[in-house]
Amino acid sequence: xxxxxxxxxxxxxxxxxxxxxxxxxxxxxxxxxxxxxxxxxxxxxxxxxxxxxxxxxxxxxxxxxxxxxxxxxxxxxxxxxxxxxxxxxxxxxxxxxxxxxxxxxxxxxxxxxxxxxxxxxxxxxxxxxxxxxxxxxxxxxxxxxxxxxxxxxxxxxxxxxxxxxxxxxxxxxxxxxxxxxxxxxxxxxxxxxxxxxxxxxxxxx
Numbered sequence: 091x092x093x094x095x096x097x098x099x100x101x102x103x104x105x106x107x108x109x110x111x112x113x114x115x116x117x118x119x120x121x122x123x124x125x126x127x128x129x130x131x132x133x134x135x136x137x138x139x140x141x142x143x144x145x146x147x148x149x150x151x152x153x154x155x156x157x158x159x160x161x162x163x164x165x166x167x168x169x170x171x172x173x174x175x176x177x178x179x180x181x182x183x184x185x186x187x188x189x190x191x192x193x194x195x196x197x198x199x200x201x202x203x204x205x206x207x208x209x210x211x212x213x214x215x216x217x218x219x220x221x222x223x224x225x226x227x228x229x230x231x232x233x234x235x236x237x238x239x240x241x242x243x244x245x246x247x248x249x250x251x252x253x254x255x256x257x258x259x260x261x262x263x264x265x266x267x268x269x270x271x272x273x274x275x276x277x278x279x280x281x282x283x284x285x286x287x288x289x290x291x292x293x294x295x
Contacts, residue, residue, distance in 0.1 A: 158195040162187040177277070180235035184208035186282075188237065196239070202292040203254075206282045208233040232285065240270075240276045240291065247294055249278045254289040263290055 091241040113205040134143040145151040156173050163171040163178045169177045175197045178186050186206045187213040190199035209231040241247065266279040280290055 144291075145226065158197075159190045159193075159199075160188070161196065173270060175240045176251045177238040177240075178235070180208075180233055180282075181195045182208055182234060184233040184235070186233070186237060188239075197241070202239065204237050204290045205288050206235075206237065206285065206290075207231070208235040208287045232283065234283045237290075238268075238284060240275055242273075244276050245264055248273075249292055250295055251280055252291045252293070253285050253287050254291050255287050260291065265292075 120173045132145045135141070140155060142154045142156075142181070143151070150167055152163065152165040153169070154164075155169055161173055161176050162185070163169070163180075165180060166183045167176075168178075168181050168183075170274045176188055178188075180186065184207060185205070186204065188196060188202060188204050190196050191201040191203055192199055196202060232251060241249070249265055252260040253263050254260050258271070264279065264282060266281070267276055268279060269276040278292070280292065
């Protein structure tokens with residue numbers, strides 16, 4: 091699938107394993123990794139501010155990653171996460187990642203891949219996907235909610251969306267558009283409940 095999307099060299103898994111797991115599991119921080127600091131409000135923030143983990147209780151925790159080329163939000167309950175140019179809304183626990191596939195920042199990228207899944211549970215201080223007894227693979231569920239991307243020169247520079255399946259086939263997905271009250275910016279909105287696959291590809295026409 092990654093080859094069909096033109097992202098075979100993008101180290102997404104390495105980002106998760108090195109950056110996020112280091113913070114959540116308390117593994118030894120490697121040289122060059124952001125050093126986390128923990129405050130009284132049960133939050134952990136990397137020195138760069140790009141990674142933030144917050145917890146109010148065992149069932150209300152969230153993890154956010156905010157960088158120019160990659161954004162992610164994982165939450166143990168219905169939540170809304172607003173970045174400067176991306177908004178994620180979920181009506182139940184789940185995980186959403188947004189990554190630029192052409193090397194440009196998400197705000198101007200011509201090709202953006204969104205991954206959205208539900209079926210999470212919190213085990214101590216770890217997020218994990220539910221697994222049925224005796225099952226080899228975790229049980230993923232459709233995530234209900236929205237992903238919104240803020241773009242300039244909208245709607246002149248239109249975006250189209252395609253649901254992507256594991257075998258590389260695609261089908262079109264309708265996007266909604268909501269203009270900002272001032273300027274030429276607007277929000278392109280993907281309804282996650284219309285996806286029957288974890289992946290949706292957003293491209294500028």
